Amino acid sequence: MGVRRRNRSLVTTGSAALGVAVMALGVTQAAHAQTGDAAAGADAGSCRRHVALSFDDGPDNSGAAASPAYGTNALLDGLASRQVRATFFLIGRKVVNDPDAARRIRAAGHVIGNHTMNHRDMTLMTYEVAKQEVRQAQTVIKGATGATPTLGRSPFGRFNATVDRAFASVRLARSNWAVESxxxxxxxxxxxxxETVLARVNEVDGTLASTGSAEGIIVLMHDNGVATAAAVPGIIDSLRAGGYCFGKMVPSRTFSEVNRGYAAVVPW
Structure with missing residues (x-):
């Protein structure tokens, strides 16, 4: 998958949140059954906290020939085996290269987000160039999957006023994370x-619990991580055993300090 620069500095700004409503937090046990959470004994009344799994840099099956447990398709298989849905932030040029994988993500009921067209540092761009990055990706993703993303994640999680303005031009909510894998x-x-994901989720949960916050936790992983697809089923099993259940990322008007963006986690 090549060496990638991963200085995940997160630049926060005072820009206004996108005007998108958050879906209500109430959910029935039947809704959890769709993701397997009810079968695992977690419902709205017993769930310790909702965790949203998110995956960047897909669709990517480039290493699948060498390792069947690699890439987007392997990730989708693992998530399906545990009846869990997630959010996939797709790169436009990769959707062009593998539209079938992008369509499979949509068909499985996962949320699709915009991770720009070419995965370049948007904080170094002019507004017009940054706007093209997100608009081109938006067009490609919708053309391939039929989905219009409402969540956006800038490469490396970097934002500034220019990037926020570019995202706002296509009504994308800035979406980062609380847990880096x-x-x-x-x-x-x-x-x-x-171990990294479980330790950090528990750490963030403890911090939120100490303040009485019911806010959910967003986890960052990658389609093309060398160990990701193989790790995900065990992560799901361990989080469920710890009382967590799995939620959906949605746009929010309110900035989340813990997840560092305008995305909330709600029950499916």
Whole structure:
């Protein structure tokens, strides 16, 4: 998958949140059954906290020939085996290269977000160039999948006023994360990714619980992480065993300090 620069500095700005309503937090047990959470014993009344899994840099099956447990298709298989849906932030040029994988993401009921056309640092761009990055990706993603993303994630999680303005031009809500898995490292292992995610989710949960916050937790992973697809089923099993259940990322008017963006986690 090549060496990738991953200085995930997150630049926050005072720009206004996008004017998009958040879906209500109430949910029935039947809705959880659609994702397997009810079967796992987690419903709206017993759920410790909702966790949203998100995956960047797809669709990417470029290493699947060498390793069947690699890439978007393997990730989708693992999520389906646990009846969990997630959010996939897609790169436009990769959708062009593998539209079938993008369509499979949509068909499985996952949320699709915009991760720009070419995955370049948008904070170094002029507004017009940044706007083209998100608009081209928006057009490509909709053309391939029929979905119009409402969530956007800038490459490396970097935002400034110019990037926020570009996102607003296509009504995308800035969407970052609370938990970094570090699965993008070439030396990442299945056990290492699992341990990192579980430890950080528990740490963030403890911080939120100490303030009485019911806010959900967004986890960042990658379609093309060398260990990601193999790690995900175990992450799901361990989080469920810890009382967590899985939620959906939606746009929010309110900036989340913990998830560092205008996205909330709600029940499916």
């Amino acid at each position: 570090y699965d993008w490292r070439p030396t990442a292992t299945v056990a290492g990714v699992q």
